[in-house]
Amino acid sequence: MESPKREDKEYLKVVFETILDAAETETKAQSVKEAKTYIMNHWENIKYHYSKDYSGCSAEGHISHIYSDRLSSRPLGWSLEGVDQMARLRVFAENGGNLFDLALRKKQERIRETRAIELDLKLCRKKIRKVSGETIDNLPALNSGKRTQLALALRGLRGI
Known part of the structure; x- marks a missing residue:
């Protein structure tokens, strides 16, 4: 046969x-x-x-094993933002991404953003002082170092 x-x-x-x-x-x-x-x-x-x-396609398997494993097999309460972030992280890790490097990169971005905001605040304060004519020496209530009601109010107005 x-x-x-x-x-x-x-x-x-x-x-x-x-x-x-x-x-x-x-x-x-x-x-x-x-x-x-x-x-x-x-x-x-x-x-x-x-x-x-x-060439193949493993989309169905990826959905089943990557997304569903965490997001529906052991369901938790998810916000739309949380489920989106979790799905992205799982796909990133499955595609060979290093989560530690990603976290480090995100932390460095946040530090840079914080520094940029602090610099903007300093520049704004400097402009306010320049416009108002305030100098360190012309307000004795701020220079005495005492925490009086007047000094607190002036510092509040100045933004310090």
């Missing part, structure tokens, strides 16, 4: 019929019928999967 080819759809139908004849329960037979229907409906795609031109 000649060996069947991998692409032989008719041979596969015979195999499924043989398995169906050997099924011990109706439940097993139903499972075999569902598998047969699925495979027959997707025959062309399955054949293409084994061709040398097939």
